[in-house]
Amino acid sequence: MSARARACRNCKKIVVGNSCDNCGSTDLAVNYSGLLIVLDPEKSRIAKELGITKPGHYAVKID
Template identity: 60%
Template sequence: MPRERACRNCRSLVAGNKCENCGSTGLTSSYAGLLILISPGNSEIAKLLGIERPGRYALKIE
């Protein structure tokens, strides 16, 4: 299984060549930390990062 890449625009982790969350093609394999959001509306971390959709996200993009 290929390593997921992080979208530089929205931090979403994706397996393909295009972000399924925002449509960006600016992806990187250089990231640290993993955030899994199930209910972003109830998450203080999601509010701080500006994340509105459930999914897997990178905490730090290098």
């Protein structure tokens, strides 16, 4: 139906495709857990703790 989402090991972003649209890394993990949806990184404390600076979907933990 749709391409499987994977998590970027470099920046934790959830991506669909062969490379991360956030940092350009091709090191993508199929196995990840947790989903963090960041709408406004400036106002999100957890986003700052994880070093997230752009809105998007992120994995909390990558295996």
